[in-house]
Amino acid sequence: MAFLELENIEKRFVHHAAVEHFQLAVERGEFVSFLGPSGCGKTTTLRMIAGFETPSAGVIRLAGVDITHRAPNQRNVGMVFQAYALFPNMTVAQNVGFGLRVAKRPAEEIRKRVEEMLRLIKLPAVGDRYPYQLSGGQQQRVALARALAIKPQVLLLDEPLSALDAKIRVSLRNEIRAIQRELGITTIYVTHDQEEALSLSDRIVVMSEGRMEQVGTPFEIYNAPRTAFVASFVGTLNVLRGQVTDPAGGRLVVDGQEIIAARGLEGVPRGEVRAVAVRPESVSLQAAEADGNRMRGIIEDVNFLGSIVRIRVRFAENAVWLDTFNNPRLAPPAPGQAVTVGFPREAVLVLDTPASS
Amino acid sequence: MAPVKRSRVGPWLVMLVGALYFFVPLWGTFEFSLRYRRGMYSLDAYWIVLNDPQFRATFGYSTLLALATIVVGVLLVVPTAYWVQLRLPAVRPVVEFITLLPLVIPAIVLVFGYLRIYNSSSWVPLTGTESTTDLLLMFSYVTLSLPYMYRAVDTGLRAIDVRTLTEAAQSLGAGWPIVLFRVIFPNVRVAILSGAFLTFAIVIGEFTMASLLDRPAFGPYLQLIGANRAYEPSALAVITFAITWACLALMQLLGRGQPSQAAGAR
Numbered sequence: 001m002a003f004l005e006l007e008n009i010e011k012r013f014v015h016h017a018a019v020e021h022f023q024l025a026v027e028r029g030e031f032v033s034f035l036g037p038s039g040c041g042k043t044t045t046l047r048m049i050a051g052f053e054t055p056s057a058g059v060i061r062l063a064g065v066d067i068t069h070r071a072p073n074q075r076n077v078g079m080v081f082q083a084y085a086l087f088p089n090m091t092v093a094q095n096v097g098f099g100l101r102v103a104k105r106p107a108e109e110i111r112k113r114v115e116e117m118l119r120l121i122k123l124p125a126v127g128d129r130y131p132y133q134l135s136g137g138q139q140q141r142v143a144l145a146r147a148l149a150i151k152p153q154v155l156l157l158d159e160p161l162s163a164l165d166a167k168i169r170v171s172l173r174n175e176i177r178a179i180q181r182e183l184g185i186t187t188i189y190v191t192h193d194q195e196e197a198l199s200l201s202d203r204i205v206v207m208s209e210g211r212m213e214q215v216g217t218p219f220e221i222y223n224a225p226r227t228a229f230v231a232s233f234v235g236t237l238n239v240l241r242g243q244v245t246d247p248a249g250g251r252l253v254v255d256g257q258e259i260i261a262a263r264g265l266e267g268v269p270r271g272e273v274r275a276v277a278v279r280p281e282s283v284s285l286q287a288a289e290a291d292g293n294r295m296r297g298i299i300e301d302v303n304f305l306g307s308i309v310r311i312r313v314r315f316a317e318n319a320v321w322l323d324t325f326n327n328p329r330l331a332p333p334a335p336g337q338a339v340t341v342g343f344p345r346e347a348v349l350v351l352d353t354p355a356s357s
Numbered sequence: 358m359a360p361v362k363r364s365r366v367g368p369w370l371v372m373l374v375g376a377l378y379f380f381v382p383l384w385g386t387f388e389f390s391l392r393y394r395r396g397m398y399s400l401d402a403y404w405i406v407l408n409d410p411q412f413r414a415t416f417g418y419s420t421l422l423a424l425a426t427i428v429v430g431v432l433l434v435v436p437t438a439y440w441v442q443l444r445l446p447a448v449r450p451v452v453e454f455i456t457l458l459p460l461v462i463p464a465i466v467l468v469f470g471y472l473r474i475y476n477s478s479s480w481v482p483l484t485g486t487e488s489t490t491d492l493l494l495m496f497s498y499v500t501l502s503l504p505y506m507y508r509a510v511d512t513g514l515r516a517i518d519v520r521t522l523t524e525a526a527q528s529l530g531a532g533w534p535i536v537l538f539r540v541i542f543p544n545v546r547v548a549i550l551s552g553a554f555l556t557f558a559i560v561i562g563e564f565t566m567a568s569l570l571d572r573p574a575f576g577p578y579l580q581l582i583g584a585n586r587a588y589e590p591s592a593l594a595v596i597t598f599a600i601t602w603a604c605l606a607l608m609q610l611l612g613r614g615q616p617s618q619a620a621g622a623r
Binding site: 071089098103 | 530
C-alpha cells in the first residue's frame with residue numbers, strides 16, 4: 001500500500017471544476033512534483049492534502065488512514081508557502097519551535113530540535129533574529145526548518161522558490177533536495193517551473209485544466225510525453241501534424257513529405273491526422289543517418305544566442321526549431337535559404353491526443 | 358534644463374492657517390484657565406479641579422468603563438474582522454455598513470432605544486440595577502467606538518497576509534485559539550492599540566449615554582462644571598486634551614517597537 005494515496009479526488013467550485021479524477025499513489029520517501037501552468041489545479045490538490053480545501057469527492061489516505069475530512073492541524077503535514085509565511089512577531093528560533101510549543105513539548109527538547117533544524121538549513125546563528133532581518137532565501141530556509149521541526153509525515157511545498165531570484169533559486173533547490181534525501185521525507189512539490197520539477201523529482205505529475213496529463217519520472221516525461229500538452233509544456237518541442245499512411249510501418253505524411261516514427265503509430269487508423277513531436281536537439285541541418293528522416297524546407301528565422309544558434313525551418317503548414325552549436329569559422333545560415341533537415345526515427349514522439357484537438 | 362524651483366510659500370501658508378485655527382482657541386482656553394486669580398496667572402483652577410473628589414470619582418469610573426469597553430471591543434472586533442477577511446470577504450460591505458451606523462445614528466436615538474428595550478419592566482431589565490446599567494453603558498460605548506475600532510483593526514489585518522499566516526500556524530498543529538491569540542493578535546497589536554486609544558478618548562468625553570442612563574461618568578461631570586463655574590471648565594478642557602494627546606503619543610511610542618511585518622506582508 002502506498003504511503004500517501006489520493007483516490008479519485010475532485011474539487012468543484014460553483015462555476016468550474018478545479019480538479020477532476022485525480023488519482024495518485026506516493027511511496028514513502030518519494031519526491032513528487034505537481035507541474036503545470038497557473039490554474040491547472042496543482043495548488044488546489046496540494047491544499048486538499050494539507051486540509052485547507054475539502055475535496056468534493058474522493059479519498060485521501062496517509063499511512064493507510066483516511067484524512068479526507070481531518071482538520072489541517074490534525075494531519076501532521078508540514079507546509080512551506082511561496083510567501084514564506086514566517087510569523088513576523090517571533091524570532092527565527094520561536095518560528096522554528098512554534099509547532100513544538102503548540103504540541104506542548106518540553107522546553108529542552110524544543111531548544112535542541114530548533115538548534116538541530118537551524119544547523120540542517122545551515123543558518124545556526126540566526127536564531128535571535130526576526131524574519132525581516134533575513135534575506136528572502138534565508139526566510140524560506142527558516143520556513144523549511146519550521147515545517148520539518150514537527151517531524152511531519154509529509155512535506156508540502158507550494159512554489160517555495162518563486163519569490164526568489166534565479167541564482168538563489170538554483171542553490172536552494174539543491175539544498176531542498178539534499179535535505180529531503182537526508183531525512184527521507186515524503187515530499188510533494190508544486191511548481192510551474194519545468195526545470196525545477198525535472199531536476200528535483202522522483203516522479204512528476206503534469207497537470208492541465210484540473211486533470212492529470214501524465215505521471216512519470218522526469219526521464220519519461222521529457223523523452224516520452226504522451227499528450228500534446230505535456231510535449232509543449234515540458235521542454236521545447238516541435239509539434240508536427242501529419243496524416244497517417246501506414247500505421248504498421250510508422251509512416252505519416254507531413255506537408256507532403258513522408259517521415260517515419262520508430263513506434264507509437266500501431267493501431268492508429270490509416271488516414272487519421274496525428275500530432276508528433278521532435279525535440280530541437282534531435283534535429284540537425286546535416287542529413288541524418290541513412291534510415292533517418294529527411295525533410296526539405298526554407299529557413300524562416302535565425303536567432304544567434306551566443307554558444308547556440310537557433311534556426312527555424314518551415315516546410316509548409318509545419319515548421320521546426322533546431323539548435324546548432326555556434327562555429328566561429330562558419331557564418332550562420334541566412335533566412336530564405338533552402339535546406340534539408342534530418343532527425344532519427346526514434347526521435348519522433350507520437351502524441352496520444354489526435355492533432356485536431 | 359535648469360530644475361524648476363517650486364515655491365514653498367503656499368504649503369507653509371496653509372500649514373500656518375491650519376495651525377492657527379487649531380492652536381489659537383486652545384491657547385485662549387489655556388490662558389483663560391490660568392486667570393483664576395485677578396491680575397496674575399496661577400494654576401489654581403487646575404488645583405481645584407484635581408482635588409475635587411467628584412473629578413477623581415468620575416474620571417476613575419470612566420477610565421474603568423473605557424478599559425472594559427476596550428477589552429469587549431477587541432474581543433468582538435478582532436475575531437469578526439479576521440473572519441470576514443479570511444472566510445467571508447463577500448460580507449465585508451455589510452459589516453462595514455453596520456460598523457458605520459453609530460456615526461449616522463445620533464447617540465440620543467441609540468440611548469432612547471436602549472431605554473425602551475432594556476427598561477426595568479422589559480424582558481432584559483438592564484436598567485434595573487446600577488451594575489447592569491453600567492454593563493449597558495459599557496455595551497453602548499462598544500457600539501459607539503465600533504467605527505474606529507473596526508477600521509483600525511481591519512487596516513491592520515489588511516497589512517498582513519492573514520490567510521497564509523493562519524494556514525502556516527494550522528499546518529504546525531495550531532487550533533483557532535492559538536492562531537488568534539499567538540499569531541494574529543500580536544501581529545495587529547499596533548492596530549488594536551490605535552483602536553483602543555481612540556475608544557479611550559471617546560469614552561472619557563462621552564456625555565449623552567452616561568447622562569441619560571444616569572451614571573456618574575466624566576462627560577456629565579464636564580458638563581456640570583461647565584455650566585456652573587468660570588475657570589475650571591477651561592482647566593478641564595486642557596486636561597482632557599492632554600489625556601487625548603497622551604493617548605496618541607502612546608500609540609506612536611508602542612507602534613515603534615513593532616517588528617516589521619514584511620515577512621507576512623502581501
